[in-house]
Amino acid sequence: MRKYLHIIVLAAVLVILQAGTALAAQTVHVVKTGDTLWDIANKYGVSVNSLQQNNDLSSDRLQIGMKLIINSTTASRSQTPSRVADSNSIYTVRSGDNLWTIARNFNTTVDQLMSINNLSSDRLTVGDQLYVRAAARTTTTTATPSRAVYPKATPPAPTVKEQPPTTSETNANEAETDLGATICDYGAKFLGTTYRYGGASPSGFDCSGFVGYVFKQHGINLPRTAASIYGVGVPVDKSNLQQGDLVFFKGPGASCINHVGIYTANNQFIHSSSGKVYGVTYSSLDGYYYSQYYAGAKRVINQ
Structure with missing residues (x-):
């Protein structure tokens, strides 16, 4: 009997912890002048559809003072890089950072940063940890054929001479x-x-x-x-x-x-x-x- 009682108590504790975690993931946004669903979704890193579903909205019209529930669990992104890395490969986001400046500082690209960190958008939060050196340099190797293959000679195609751009056109394009x-x-x-x-x-x-x-x-x-x-x-x-x-x-x-x-x-x-x-x-x-x-x-x- 005591064994079953322990199991019931443990299950109840797990349910309470899960409910607490779900509640902690919710944020309330009060609609201000100029707010749109797109702006709010952009700010919190969630989708417009999730905002509408979580708040039972049938349209994108908002009223000033309206309170919207932001369920951040739908927009959470992994703070842990997808690969095991040494401490020198992790960068902690600071105030004023954006993906472009981080990519430039570490001699990589925005696309690489988003890919190796499983990012679905370019929005960052101070304190985020980004993996910055996962992309190993790839070397291109040229395969050596087992035997030489000589294609049949074909007559060259007639050469069409392209008219070079005039000096005025070139100068205009360079100035632009x-x-x-x-x-x-x-x-x-x-x-x-x-x-x-x-x-x-x-x-x-x-x-x-x-x-x-x-x-x-x-x-x-x-x-x-x-x-x-x-x-x-x-x-x-x-x-x-x-x-x-x-x-x-x-x-x-x-x-x-x-x-x-x-x-x-x-x-x-x-x-x-x-x-x-x-x-x-x-x-x-x-x-x-x-x-x-x-x-x-x-x-x-x-x-």
């Missing part, structure tokens, strides 16, 4: 590329500047305020909102992006473009984020949110 790089370098000076709704100065930027300020310093005046900026310039295919091109996003439920950034290189862009980083930062176009809500790109340099 140089200005784009200059704009990206200038924007990087404001990394870490806090996000401020309606802000358009170094004391605080929103997304369109940051883009407009950076371009204005280089003689290019842009409209004030992300949606209005999307109405200018020439459309650019994602595969042909150059430094200084503008990239646009449209969050879930939004009726128009509601975010803009400046493309830098290697599928990265710089922008003023209202998400977890909350300020000017680099993000990847391959990140979960930005790849999902990417809406297009425009080129405004030399327009």
Whole structure:
């Protein structure tokens, strides 16, 4: 009888511990002016669908003062690297860090960091531990054939002479590329500047305020909102992006473009984020949110 009693007590303790763990994983967010489900999901690293399910929302409309339950268990990510590593291979995230700067400091790429740490987005939390040296350098070996194989000779195809670009075309393309790089370098000076709704100065930027300020310093005046900026310039295919091109996003439920950034290189862009980083930062176009809500790109340099 005592044996069964012990088993029942132990089972009850386990149930209480599991319930406590589930409750501890819940966070309550109070909706503020300007909040959207996409912004809140972006801030806490969860999906819009999980927010709607956890709070019985039938649409993406929010009211100021509404309390939303954030079930962080649905968005938890492994803090322990997927491989066994020595202590010199672990980097602890500090205030102001982002994946781009960490990748640059350790001579790796954002994609590698996300892959070896099982990250589903580019958002970091102070104190996170990242594995930074899991990607071993691979050496390419050329297979030696067991015997020589000599293909049959075929007559050469007729050579088509391409007309070289004119000097004026070459100079224009070089000037456009140089200005784009200059704009990206200038924007990087404001990394870490806090996000401020309606802000358009170094004391605080929103997304369109940051883009407009950076371009204005280089003689290019842009409209004030992300949606209005999307109405200018020439459309650019994602595969042909150059430094200084503008990239646009449209969050879930939004009726128009509601975010803009400046493309830098290697599928990265710089922008003023209202998400977890909350300020000017680099993000990847391959990140979960930005790849999902990417809406297009425009080129405004030399327009």
